[in-house]
Amino acid sequence: MKTPSLDGINLRVERGEFVFLVGPSGAGKSTLMKLLYREELPTSGQLILDGKDVARLPRRAVPYLRRSLGVIFQDFKLLPDRTVFENVAFALECTDVPRREVLRRVPAALELVGLRHKSRALAAELSGGEQQRVAVARAIVRNPVLVIADEPTGNLDPENTWAIMNLLNQINQMGATVMVATHAAEIVDSMKKRVVALERGRVVRDENRGTYGYES
Amino acid sequence: MSLRGWVTALRDALHNMARGNVMSLASMLAVAVTLLVLAVVAILAVNLEEIAATAESQVEIKGYLCTARREEVKCGQRDLTEEEIRAILESIRNLPNVEQVTFLSRHEALEEMKRADPAQADLLSGYEGDENPLSDEVYVKVADVQLVAEVAEQIQAMRGVAKVDYGKEIVADLLAFTRAVRIGGAGLVVLLLFATVLTLSNTIRLSVYARRREVSIMKLVGATDWYIRRPFVLEGMLLGAMGAGVASAVAAWGYIRLTPAIQQSLPFLPVVPPDAILSDLTLALLGLGAVLGALASYFSLHRFLNV
Numbered sequence: 001m002k003t004p005s006l007d008g009i010n011l012r013v014e015r016g017e018f019v020f021l022v023g024p025s026g027a028g029k030s031t032l033m034k035l036l037y038r039e040e041l042p043t044s045g046q047l048i049l050d051g052k053d054v055a056r057l058p059r060r061a062v063p064y065l066r067r068s069l070g071v072i073f074q075d076f077k078l079l080p081d082r083t084v085f086e087n088v089a090f091a092l093e094c095t096d097v098p099r100r101e102v103l104r105r106v107p108a109a110l111e112l113v114g115l116r117h118k119s120r121a122l123a124a125e126l127s128g129g130e131q132q133r134v135a136v137a138r139a140i141v142r143n144p145v146l147v148i149a150d151e152p153t154g155n156l157d158p159e160n161t162w163a164i165m166n167l168l169n170q171i172n173q174m175g176a177t178v179m180v181a182t183h184a185a186e187i188v189d190s191m192k193k194r195v196v197a198l199e200r201g202r203v204v205r206d207e208n209r210g211t212y213g214y215e216s
Numbered sequence: 217m218s219l220r221g222w223v224t225a226l227r228d229a230l231h232n233m234a235r236g237n238v239m240s241l242a243s244m245l246a247v248a249v250t251l252l253v254l255a256v257v258a259i260l261a262v263n264l265e266e267i268a269a270t271a272e273s274q275v276e277i278k279g280y281l282c283t284a285r286r287e288e289v290k291c292g293q294r295d296l297t298e299e300e301i302r303a304i305l306e307s308i309r310n311l312p313n314v315e316q317v318t319f320l321s322r323h324e325a326l327e328e329m330k331r332a333d334p335a336q337a338d339l340l341s342g343y344e345g346d347e348n349p350l351s352d353e354v355y356v357k358v359a360d361v362q363l364v365a366e367v368a369e370q371i372q373a374m375r376g377v378a379k380v381d382y383g384k385e386i387v388a389d390l391l392a393f394t395r396a397v398r399i400g401g402a403g404l405v406v407l408l409l410f411a412t413v414l415t416l417s418n419t420i421r422l423s424v425y426a427r428r429r430e431v432s433i434m435k436l437v438g439a440t441d442w443y444i445r446r447p448f449v450l451e452g453m454l455l456g457a458m459g460a461g462v463a464s465a466v467a468a469w470g471y472i473r474l475t476p477a478i479q480q481s482l483p484f485l486p487v488v489p490p491d492a493i494l495s496d497l498t499l500a501l502l503g504l505g506a507v508l509g510a511l512a513s514y515f516s517l518h519r520f521l522n523v
């Protein structure tokens with residue numbers, strides 16, 4: 001039998017926390033995040049988000065779960081042939097948010113990530129750092145309770161990495177719970193947040209104001 | 217589901233079709249061709265049905281009643297009384313599946329022969345009254361031709377009925393023919409419907425494939441399956457209906473052009489006039505195209521959404 005990606009995980013994250021997930025590649029960081037937004041299902045166990053067991057959610061309830069989350073990926077997952085504004089608006093439009101609301105909330109989100117002036121640019125024309133900021137804007141435009149970022153800076157240079165991490169920190173200050181899987185050692189060390197380390201599917205370390213703890 | 221949602225979905229569907237214009241055109245034409253074949257089959261079937269129905273309506277049981285001159289043993293070499301004839305007609309009318317009963321006395325039959333051929337009238341006048349060699353006849357039309365043999369048998373069994381005749385072999389052949397026409401037509405129609413669904417679902421699958429990134433992002437940000445599906449279902453409906461439009465236009469044009477020619481060269485053939493069926497056929501094809509398109513999209517998306 002295959003060894004499970006995650007095994008015997010017992011983790012509790014409070015509302016409003018900021019958590020770094022660290023550990024070698026293949027340790028199960030991405031799988032843990034996929035469980036949260038129901039891209040994958042656990043073989044056993046519970047996963048309580050905001051009082052509801054995500055693992056037992058019926059299929060038709062999954063879209064509504066995802067509307068309460070903001071998810072950010074290493075590869076941004078933007079639509080390259082659409083404008084910055086459209087990419088962010090997309091998250092609202094495909095959940096039937098009224099047009100008025102869209103016109104109010106999208107500029108506010110773009111303002112927060114500092115890209116309001118690029119609203120009309122096509123996503124493909126932006127630099128990597130800018131694209132990821134658009135993805136952050138898309139993730140927060142619905143005021144999610146939980147923002148999940150899976151190696152959000154994996155494709156970015158140090159400067160943009162700082163910019164993104166600062167943004168995530170800012171979002172956390174505004175009240176959202178934030179979980180970030182990352183290999184950015186320097187940043188983890190300097191931000192002094194809670195750090196959860198995974199190795200071979202198990203939690204091997206969980207400390208407040210922790211450090212990265214691996215050779216980078 | 218809001219009106220705005222439908223408008224957005226329709227805009228997306230049109231956008232998709234414009235973007236994949238060559239594929240959309242190709243599959244629209246493929247649908248048009250299959251539906252055109254379907255239309256031709258339908259027109260043929262309607263006409264064959266008409267021929268079959270006309271032929272079936274001509275099936276008739278002819279019964280000869282007893283007279284003193286007939287040799288059948290059951291007739292007992294005596295004429296029937298008027299009451300007996302009335303009783304026979306009444307009991308034929310009371311048989312199940314009998315639609316129409318017409319009586320022709322042997323005297324009327326003789327008069328008719330005289331009228332039909334005035335030159336022979338003098339000659340025939342020698343056979344009037346008791347000299348009449350003909351039999352009283354009764355013509356029976358049945359409601360369901362399939363059961364004509366049964367009715368004929370029951371009439372044959374009646375007292376006072378000398379003999380019945382209904383063209384047994386011809387009726388059997390006719391019934392076999394109309395049966396084959398109906399089954400063959402239905403089978404062909406089912407096959408063609410299947411081909412249409414396959415064509416459409418292939419196009420939609422390509423369209424989904426071209427937008428798979430968009431679809432996966434939609435899913436991630438919490439779009440419902442229905443929201444994702446809707447523009448594709450509309451696209452399928454539009455493609456199907458457009459193909460049906462082309463097919464019915466071509467079919468109508470061809471049928472209107474062909475009908476006079478057939479009527480001229482084969483005047484005995486009953487041809488259904490175009491205006492009697494073309495509007496129904498067009499509506500049916502358009503509806504069918506739209507429904508098949510919607511079904512094809514729905515099912516080709518199923519796999520993409522279930523990841």
